[in-house]
Amino acid sequence: MLNLKNPEDRKKFYKSKEWYLAAEQVKREEPLCRMCLKEGKLEPTRHVDHIIALQIRPDLAFERTNLQGLCISHHAIKTNQESNGFGAKKRKTKIYKPKWNIDNLFQNVRDK
Ligand SMILES: [Zn+2]
Numbered sequence: 132m133l134n135l136k137n138p139e140d141r142k143k144f145y146k147s148k149e150w151y152l153a154a155e156q157v158k159r160e161e162p163l164c165r166m167c168l169k170e171g172k173l174e175p176t177r178h179v180d181h182i183i184a185l186q187i188r189p190d191l192a193f194e195r196t197n198l199q200g201l202c203i204s205h206h207a208i209k210t211n212q213e214s215n216g217f218g219a220k221k222r223k224t225k226i227y228k229p230k231w232n233i234d235n236l237f238q239n240v241r242d243k
Pocket of ligand 1: 206
């Protein structure tokens, strides 16, 4: 039994088959980053995020309503906020620059 308040056990959790399958399911259901959608952007989901962090509510580890699909940059931003909130060392957040967005895709069409 994993103690998800323990960082080592959280690492094991994220490597577990159960989590992998749950995360794959969320990615299928939410192929686009939820936060980007709110900002009117389209970015593919790369990470499945616990809306309420795992260390706070380990009981919600597999609760579907507590899971959301996020792109790399939104996941990094959220994880950084959470770890700062817990007094962890600040890590540099690499901002993931999207290679494309919907506006660029349609720019050519509009210009013609
Ligand atoms: Zn995003």
